[in-house]
Amino acid sequence: MNTTVKIELLGKENYDTWKLQAQAILVKNDLWEFVNSTKRRPKIVKDDESSLKAAQKWDISDQKAKADLILSISPLELREIKDCETSNEMWLKLASIYESQGPTRKATLLKRLILNKLNDEEKMNDFLREFFNCVDKLKAMDLEIADDLLSILLLYAIPDSYESFRIAIESRDELPKPEVLKIKLLEECEARKNREPKHNDAMFARGKCQLKNSQRAIENPHRKDNEKPFKYKCHRCGKVGHMAKHCRSHPAPQSQQRRRNTQMTHQDCYPDKTSEISL
Structure with a gap:
């Protein structure tokens, strides 16, 4: 069963780990003996077709080993091995560059x-x-x-x-x-x-509480925390919840204010029609 193995590409800082992984891939693909030079290229004997075929077969395997090495090297580092002819030359060149112990x-x-x-x-x-x-x-x-x-x-x-x-x-x-x-x-x-x-949840709950308090302060900045809310209408804007002296609305025109005061006086003089009348 063929499986594709990916390793981290060789760069300037990871030669030690790359070397182990690259060697493992070459061993897996039966190509390590070409890279470490234990299987050398057969000599071609004149008029011997079998020696020529053996050399050609070796060349094919060595090219596969070179391909595995090239595909595992970062493009920025390929210039270091562009002149190498065999996989063994390539391996030794990389070691001389990245395995320095000076x-x-x-x-x-x-x-x-x-x-x-x-x-x-x-x-x-x-x-x-x-x-x-x-x-x-x-x-x-x-x-x-x-x-x-x-x-x-x-x-x-x-x-x-x-x-x-x-x-x-x-x-x-x-x-x-x-x-x-x-x-x-x-x-x-x-x-x-x-x-x-947990810390984030606590911060979120605290933020919600602070937001509510700030909204209340905007609605009625003069009200203290322990003070009960004002239940009657404002004489200036007509909204329930604050007094006229604390109202943040712009003053109404005199005609509107006069009409509003007239309505309020009328309501004070004539009670609700549905209320009970004492006889």
Whole structure:
């Protein structure tokens, strides 16, 4: 059963993981022996058709190995291997470029390990993967860093929002091993995610309450929180709920005001027709 396997394309920073994955694909496709040069190209013997066919068969397999390598390399890096004729040449050229163990490479990895900081928008998983990837690369160059130093670097690479977590870890008698601290950081990050919905619900409820209070204040800015609502009509705008001296409406024209006052006087003088009359 044929299955398509996708790997991360080779770039400037992922050679170590790319190398393992590319080798696995070549082994799966029965092409690794062409790349590592254990199966060399047969020599062509003059007037020997079988040797010619064997060489042609080898060329076809080697071209397939080259194709697998090219398809797993970032387009920006293809210029490095454009002049390679065989898959073995291509493999060795990539190793010479990206597998450098000189002082410059070590300094670059150490700088990344020390200066790389996690921000609140970045995922904890991605940050920890990058951190320990640098540690593994330095170990491969025979440069090991003490566990306590790695734990301290981790603690001070996380954001200030983790200050309480940092203090709790530092208050212990011994610092946890880097791998243990990694697990605790992931657990703390997950716990914070689970607390966020409850916090958001509380903030939403508080916001609704503040909105209602602000609306009430707009409707009647002179009313205190413990004061009962005004039950009568305003003499200025005719709306129930506030007094004329607290009315925010523009003053009515004199003719309208006079007519409104006349109506109110009329209502005061002549009670409702449906009310009972005492005899």
